[in-house]
Amino acid sequence: MKYKNIQTTVLIILRLILGYHFLFEGIDKLFSVNWSSAGFLLQTNWLLSDFFHTLANDPTLLRLVDALNIWGQILIGLGLIIGLFSTIAAWSGAFLLFIYYFAIPPFIESFLFIDKNLIELFAFIIIAIFPTSHILGVDRIVKKIRSAKNG
Amino acid sequence: MAENENKPKDENKISRRDIIKGFSTVPILGVFAYDYWKKKTLEKVKNKAVQLNLGLDNEAPKIITNNDKGIGEVxxxxxxxxxxxxxxxxxxxxxxxxxxxxxxxxxxxxxxxxxxxxxxxxxxxxxxxxxxxxxxxxxxxxxxxxxxxxxxxxxxxxxxxxxxxxxxxxxxxxxxxxxxxxxxxxxxxxxxxxxxxxxxxxxxxxxxxxxxxxxxxxxxxxxxxxxxxxxxxxxxxxxxxKNETFKKAKEIVDKNIIGKVTLIETTTNRNSRPGAWIRHLDGDGNPKPGSPETIDWGQWLGHTPKVPFSIERYYGWARFFDYDTGLAGQLFSHEIDALNQIMGFGIPKSVVSSGGIYFYKDIPRDMPDTFNSVLEFPDREFTMLYSATLANSRSRGRVFMGHDASMEVGGSLKLIANGDSTQYKDKIKNGIIDPSKPFYTYPESNIVDIDGITSPTEKYYAERGLIDTNVGGKNLDITHLHVKEWIDVIRNGGETGCNIEKAFDDTVSVLMVHKSYVENRKVEWDPVKRRII
Missing domain, CATH: 3.40.50.720 (NAD(P)-binding Rossmann-like Domain)
Structure with missing residues (x-):
């Protein structure tokens, strides 16, 4: 896919912004001794909320969910910033945001069905289907190495 | 042929240009690290510095409890x-x-x-x-x-x-x-x-x-x-x-951290019929249990005027001055207890109270639903305002107004510097203290300050007040601590927190507040005769 320069620039900036946000969220949770996803899980109020409540009430499962969240966010953030496996990172980010949105959708408490999570979710989808890491990012080198091996 | 073989090789060769473009976004991680460090570490250092200058920490003490068998004789x-x-x-x-x-x-x-x-x-x-x-x-x-x-x-x-x-x-x-x-x-x-x-x-x-x-x-x-x-x-x-927050508030006042306190505002804010002591009906509007057959009405009335059995009076006695001192005895008493232990003021010099029954007019009551009282402490050079409404529940808090800062005390405590403070003039000027935000809270808040994904969690902890459990101390019912102290003193000797001397002072304040309302005049305390005049 060929982009114009301005399109490439904007897409890269969007990728970096999303990566920066996820990395911050992940790192901040990692260093907050008291953070746990329990509160969020217990607040879930739509389909599958019973399942989320079960996760929150089982200490082992909760630790797993916490770790997946923290490291998921950190790895997605790193992937987008340095441009390594960016497409997988972007789809994973979109998936995580879909879970957050699905768990506590805004329309339960208000008429609006759009919230920040949904907007960010679509920003991730854009990054996933308009990749830029092969232009500016480690994926550029990864791609070369792979081609060399296959060639 | 040789040309065709070489072409893809050249394309797959990693050039200098590829290296530069491939790693060009990595330095952003450095920016991120600096940004994060600046946000977290510097903020912490700054707050710590403020606290150290104040000589205050904000960790709740660990409370030692014993729930094995109990100690001493039964x-x-x-x-x-x-x-x-x-x-x-x-x-x-x-x-x-x-x-x-x-x-x-x-x-x-x-x-x-x-x-x-x-x-x-x-x-x-x-x-x-x-x-x-x-x-x-x-x-x-x-x-x-x-x-x-x-x-x-x-x-x-x-x-x-x-x-x-x-x-x-x-x-x-x-x-x-x-x-x-x-x-x-x-x-x-x-x-x-x-x-x-x-x-x-x-x-x-x-x-x-x-x-x-x-x-x-x-x-x-x-x-x-x-x-x-x-x-x-x-x-x-x-x-x-027994509330640790009030002990911390006392320390703050004693250390002159909020400057000279000349005004204290304390309030009651309720807006429901049970909150106004109309309590004889259950949630469905039916009378609560109790009849002349099951309640010894004569004994209940005791020395008060004989009146026929009334379920309204039985459940709503606090509304009537034959049985109670109204808002003074019911809720102001808790306020005076909290404030007296912080300020150690004893008994006010004079009190003026006023108010009226302006909202709950459909049912008999002596107790006003809107009530204000002004207590003067000229020796200590401050005034205390007690303002109560039973018809609006907007939280108006409990605020000590010092020349240098305001202190809000409730389940938690916060200090907000005053823009015109003398003590904090330089700190405000240098941006170390922002007068629009609390510069000290107790217990330390553990709410993570990030939005987006984290906000529901943050909201949850804040609303449920789970924050204080994270500090290291345990959650305990303060009434339990008060009863425990009484039992401990019975067993081991010592003094109770609200012994007869403190009870006397607090009760005089309660009676002054009530008397002023009932007699519609300013009342004073005569410390020599130990009488309200």
């Missing part, structure tokens, strides 16, 4: 009055109705955080090693429930009280005559407190008396004299003294 207790407050006192003493305990456990298992917190708070209580062997209540239903709680109730360690032969006394005098009973809890309507305390002290029983202590000045002097000349341990139910 103290045998009797309770007079097992209504709402009496039941709460039994819980604070370590006896929770079995059904209620099981509900907590069940709801907590189902993920109800409120129930989980209530259960943990109860389990954090010490086992006091007491037995409640005598119960007195004029209402059969309540007496029976009380007996069930102290016989089969669950203790904080999860064990059943397992006590047999708990006696029900129809008259409180008979309970006091029981030589087995060492100590009594008095949780009757306020107009019975004085004579029951006097009789209990004369019978040699230690007394935990609910507030308000007395309805009149004469009663107050009698109770004071009787307790003073006896050797019994007396505790007035002003449990606020």
């Amino acid at each position: 103290v045998k207790v009797g309770i007079i009055g097992v209504g709402g407050r009496g039941t709460a006192l039994l819980k604070a003493a370590g006896f929770l109705e079995k059904g209620e305990y099981e509900d907590y456990v069940k709801q907590a298992k189902n993920g109800d955080q409120g129930a989980k917190r209530r259960l943990e708070t109860y389990q954090n209580q010490s086992v006091l090693n007491i037995q409640v062997i005598g119960i007195c209540d004029v209402f059969d239903l309540r007496a029976e429930k009380g007996i069930d709680i102290v016989s089969n109730g669950i203790q904080p360690n999860g064990e059943s009280a397992n006590l047999k032969n708990v006696k029900r006394y129809l008259r409180y005098q008979e309970l006091l005559a029981d030589p087995e009973i060492d100590a009594v809890i008095i949780a009757t309507p306020d107009f019975h407190h004085a004579h029951m305390t006097i009789d209990a002290v004369r019978a040699g029983k230690h007394v935990y008396c609910e507030k308000a202590m007395t309805l009149t000045e004469d009663e107050l002097h009698k109770v004071y004299a009787e307790v003073k000349k006896s050797g019994v341990v007396f505790q007035l139910g002003h449990q606020n003294s």
Whole structure:
């Protein structure tokens, strides 16, 4: 896919912004001794909320969910910033945001069905289907190495 | 052929250009690291610096509790009055109705955080090693429930009280005559407190008396004299003294951190019929239980004017001045308790109260629903305002206004510098203190300051008040600590937090506030004659 320069620039900036946000969220949770996803899980109020409540009430499962969240966010953030496996990172980010949105959708408490999570979710989808890491990012080198091996 | 073979090789070769473009975004991680470090570390260092200069920390103390078996000899207790407050006192003493305990456990298992917190708070209580062997209540239903709680109730360690032969006394005098009973809890309507305390002290029983202590000045002097000349341990139910936040507030005032305090505002903000002591109907609008057959009405009325049985009066006695000192005795008493321990002011020089019945006009009441009181402390050079409404629940807090900062004290505490402060002038100018935000909170807030994905969690912790449990101390019911102190002093000697001297001072303030309203005039305290004039 060929982009114009301005399109490439904007897409890269969007990728970096999303990566920066996820990395911050992940790192901040990692260093907050008291953070746990329990509160969020217990607040879930739509389909599958019973399942989320079960996760929150089982200490082992909760630790797993916490770790997946923290490291998921950190790895997605790193992937987008340095441009390594960016497409997988972007789809994973979109998936995580879909879970957050699905768990506590805004329309339960208000008429609006759009919230920040949904907007960010679509920003991730854009990054996933308009990749830029092969232009500016480690994926550029990864791609070369792979081609060399296959060639 | 050779050309064709070479072409893809050249394309797959990693050029310098590829390296530069491939790693060009990596330095952003450095920017990120710096940004994160700046946000977190510098903020912490700055706050710590502010705190260090103040000589304050904001970690809640760890409370040591013992819930194995309890210590010392068993103290045998009797309770007079097992209504709402009496039941709460039994819980604070370590006896929770079995059904209620099981509900907590069940709801907590189902993920109800409120129930989980209530259960943990109860389990954090010490086992006091007491037995409640005598119960007195004029209402059969309540007496029976009380007996069930102290016989089969669950203790904080999860064990059943397992006590047999708990006696029900129809008259409180008979309970006091029981030589087995060492100590009594008095949780009757306020107009019975004085004579029951006097009789209990004369019978040699230690007394935990609910507030308000007395309805009149004469009663107050009698109770004071009787307790003073006896050797019994007396505790007035002003449990606020056990709140760690108020201890921290005292430290802040003593260290002059908020500067000279010239005005204290304290408030009551309610907006419901039960909150206005209209309580004779249940949630469905039906009358609550109780009839002349099940309530000993003559004994309930005691020395007050004889009136026909009234379920409205039975559940809503606090509305009538025959039975209570209105908002002064019900809610101002808690305020004076909190403020007096922080400021140590004793008794005000003068009080002016005013108000009226402006909202709940459909049902008989003496107690105003809108009530304001101004207490002057000229020797200490400050004024205290008490403002109460029962028709609007906007939280107006409890604020100490110092020249340098305002201190808001409730379940937690925060200090907000005043823009015109002298003490903090330079710190405000240098941006170390922002007068639009608290520069000190207690206990330290653990809310993570990030938005987006984290916000529901943050909201959850803040709303449920789970923050204080994260600090390291345990959640504890302050009434439990107050009852525990009373039992500890009975066992080991010492002084109770709200002993008869403190109870006297606080009660004088309550009576002044009430008297000024009833007599519609300014009242003063004569410290020589020890009389309200």
